[in-house]
Amino acid sequence: MENNGEQIASMPAPRVAVVVFLLKDRSILLGRRRSSVGDATFALPGGNLEFGESFEECAAREVKEETGLDLGQNKIEYLTVTNNVFLDQPKKCHYVTIFMRVVLDPQDEQVVQNLEPEKCDGWDWFEWEKLPQPLFWPLEKMLKGGFDPFLR
Template identity: 45%
Template sequence: MDQGQPRVGVGVFVVRDGQFLMGRRRGAHGAGTWSVPGGHLEYGESFEDAAAREVVEETGLEVGGLRVAAVTNDVFAAEGRHYVTVWMVGECPDGEPEILEPAKFVDQGWFGFEHLPEPLFLPWVQLLSSPFLTDVRRQVELGNSVTRGSGPRR
């Protein structure tokens, strides 16, 4: 990866009943840490399309009502990586998540902000200290009521 070129990452809060899905990462980047599903924004993709694609690829779940909730600037100095992470929130009222990319995630579970697993992936540390956290928490806790009138679900 070129150290001079930041990449755009997308992290997705898959919300159900006031909780969200998290997985423990596997692989060189953030191995052993916990985060929500996500990945890289591809050329020409909207944030919503990238979020929906990544969640389906990683978990098999379909997420609706996707919207941007926060942005963090995440520099992994030791790895020579720099990401701008776009945090999305969307609802998934049914279905059970599967680990469809075992090379990327090894465990999954539903969590709330009061009981986060540890250790957390660096972008999470950034998010928890950001001014966006209050709004993200509100959107997660309110779930479907936030998206009323926001258009069709995927």
């Protein structure tokens, strides 16, 4: 029987993800995941923090890579952080997730593209009061706790 230290050593190390609430009027941008973790759930754009990156740099890079949207001069704000351990997924993992926010000008005419179709079935804007189901577990947990990115 393994001792607790050996069990912990065999688990993957925690990683840092940066995800972005893109807000436009009263809508947020969500995509349906294609992943071993949270497959077929709706999630925010984002991804892994790279060595040396700031949270803001990671947010802008990931949004551009996944959606084609250029955040340009938009203010990228830190909102909160969550600690998410996924033990019930096919691929067990542990993510510290940094949530950022960008309020887009309603007149911004950039078109959202699905630039990583192997990771996402597509992006769409959803009214805050009419979010699709199922939501990715960390996002759902935050919303059930009363979190509202429009109020911060």
